[in-house]
Amino acid sequence: MFISLEELKLHRIQVKKTYEVGALDYHSDDFRQIGALNVEATAELLGSEIRIWGHLGTRLEAVCDRCLRPVELPAETDFDLAYRPIESIAREEEVEISPDELEVGFYAGEGIDLADVVTEQVNLFMPMKVVCRADCRGLCPVCGTDLNVTSCRCRTVASDSPFASLLGG
Numbered sequence: 247m248f249i250s251l252e253e254l255k256l257h258r259i260q261v262k263k264t265y266e267v268g269a270l271d272y273h274s275d276d277f278r279q280i281g282a283l284n285v286e287a288t289a290e291l292l293g294s295e296i297r298i299w300g301h302l303g304t305r306l307e308a309v310c311d312r313c314l315r316p317v318e319l320p321a322e323t324d325f326d327l328a329y330r331p332i333e334s335i336a337r338e339e340e341v342e343i344s345p346d347e348l349e350v351g352f353y354a355g356e357g358i359d360l361a362d363v364v365t366e367q368v369n370l371f372m373p374m375k376v377v378c379r380a381d382c383r384g385l386c387p388v389c390g391t392d393l394n395v396t397s398c399r400c401r402t403v404a405s406d407s408p409f410a411s412l413l414g415g
């Protein structure tokens with residue numbers, strides 16, 4: 247769904263859209279969308295700046311960093327974004343970054359594709375590290391046993407143990 251400058255010049259645009267699984271390309275191997283993504287947003291033109299704010303919700307699946315099992319992550323996030331024309335950088339216009347938390351991006355051409363806004367927000371939502379639960383014990387680094395399920399006979403010290411450094415990591 248394309249939000250065009252042409253239309254924004256006339257009025258605010260309110261969008262409500264559902265992206266089914268597979269409809270969006272997140273350019274990431276770290277997670278995938280496993281439920282429909284619903285987004286509601288309002289776009290407005292302020293001078294040459296496009297403001298877009300709203301809410302999106304979906305379900306994502308990533309892999310636990312420790313035990314490699316799939317983890318389902320409900321994703322609900324609000325966004326409030328501003329996009330300036332890319333030419334405003336080239337012309338070295340004075341760009342006043344607002345003091346609030348507003349994120350500023352840039353657009354090129356005749357507007358913004360809502361899909362780009364959504365995929366960027368989902369990527370930002372993803373945590374750097376995903377764990378299935380805070381106390382996930384992970385896999386034994388020696389034999390690969392899932393230590394949440396069973397124990398093994400390897401004598402290893404978990405790397406987050408205070409004794410790990412004594413053993414040289």
Ligand SMILES: [Zn+2]
Pocket residue numbers: 310311312313314315377378379382383384
């Ligand atoms: Zn885990």
Ligand SMILES: [Zn+2]
Pocket residue numbers: 386387388389390391398399400
């Ligand atoms: Zn083991």
